[in-house]
Amino acid sequence: MKIAIASGKGGTGKTLISTNLFNVTPNSTYIDCDVEEPNGHLFLKGTHVKEQSFHIMIPEVNQNICNNCGKCAEVCQFNAIISAKQKVLVFPELCHGCGSCTFFCPTKAITETPKIIGKIQETLINNKPMITGTLNIGEPMAPPIIKQLKALPISTEHIIIDSPPGTSCPVIAAITGADMVLLVTEPTPFGLHDLDLAVQVVQKLNIPMGIIVNKSGLGGNIIENYSKKKNIEILLEIPHSKTIAKLYSEGKLITTLPKYKKIFENLSEKIQKKVKGFQNHES
Numbered sequence: 001m002k003i004a005i006a007s008g009k010g011g012t013g014k015t016l017i018s019t020n021l022f023n024v025t026p027n028s029t030y031i032d033c034d035v036e037e038p039n040g041h042l043f044l045k046g047t048h049v050k051e052q053s054f055h056i057m058i059p060e061v062n063q064n065i066c067n068n069c070g071k072c073a074e075v076c077q078f079n080a081i082i083s084a085k086q087k088v089l090v091f092p093e094l095c096h097g098c099g100s101c102t103f104f105c106p107t108k109a110i111t112e113t114p115k116i117i118g119k120i121q122e123t124l125i126n127n128k129p130m131i132t133g134t135l136n137i138g139e140p141m142a143p144p145i146i147k148q149l150k151a152l153p154i155s156t157e158h159i160i161i162d163s164p165p166g167t168s169c170p171v172i173a174a175i176t177g178a179d180m181v182l183l184v185t186e187p188t189p190f191g192l193h194d195l196d197l198a199v200q201v202v203q204k205l206n207i208p209m210g211i212i213v214n215k216s217g218l219g220g221n222i223i224e225n226y227s228k229k230k231n232i233e234i235l236l237e238i239p240h241s242k243t244i245a246k247l248y249s250e251g252k253l254i255t256t257l258p259k260y261k262k263i264f265e266n267l268s269e270k271i272q273k274k275v276k277g278f279q280n281h282e283s
């Protein structure tokens, strides 16, 4: 099963859920796709086994061969290459390295050069893999590295994907292909607003989802009412607790405590049953 943990905004407890879920789920891999600020490693400490830089290929135009036909600008979905009057201009910070401009250039005026935008690390946590993508500071192009993380060969039965926060392209890259998305929220009007945006994105992608309420008890029944209205199950409510806040601030997993270990084991089993149910329903 491939489970993505997402949230409409940052700071709702997405990493708390994903790292603890990974800790109690046997035969699982944790992928930290929050590449602008990966923090799973603060809670999952292990041994680095691999590290590689990640690059995308950026076009370079030979103006002597270019006939200024404009085809490259026409095929670029990201406005990263424009055909100006005298010459073709490339904006590397907008380029996704998709290769379309090179492919379609009729005169073969475009070559590609690598540009390193981040790194990918593999760490073993109690013999289970954690894969972390880190985008270099100032690099805006998260989707290519997220796609690469998800394309790596993974041999474990379960994959836990810690998505970036928000509802934009990096989130879509992270949750696409998941069997289920867990949306983590807090019971406040702001939490509800961001949850609703995230629900709309997941619905568009047609992925089954469930809600996890963090710091429950803070804001009444606001999320319960929403989940009933939208018919999305609340899979877990984590109370607002000083113990959890303390462990989290110390970089410790809450599943080191038997009480929370049991709660997360139940969550893991519940999700596995649900995913099997969806898959049987589809086939």
Ligand code: SF4
Residues within 6 Å of the ligand: 061, 065, 066, 067, 068, 069, 070, 071, 072, 073, 083, 088, 104, 105, 106, 107, 108, 109, 110
């Ligand atoms: S497609 Fe090739 S020939 Fe046409 S403008 Fe772009 S670089 Fe020049």
Ligand code: SF4
Residues within 6 Å of the ligand: 057, 058, 059, 075, 076, 077, 078, 079, 080, 081, 094, 095, 096, 097, 098, 099, 100, 101, 102
């Ligand atoms: S490689 Fe793709 S994103 Fe980059 S300039 Fe060419 S068409 Fe645009």
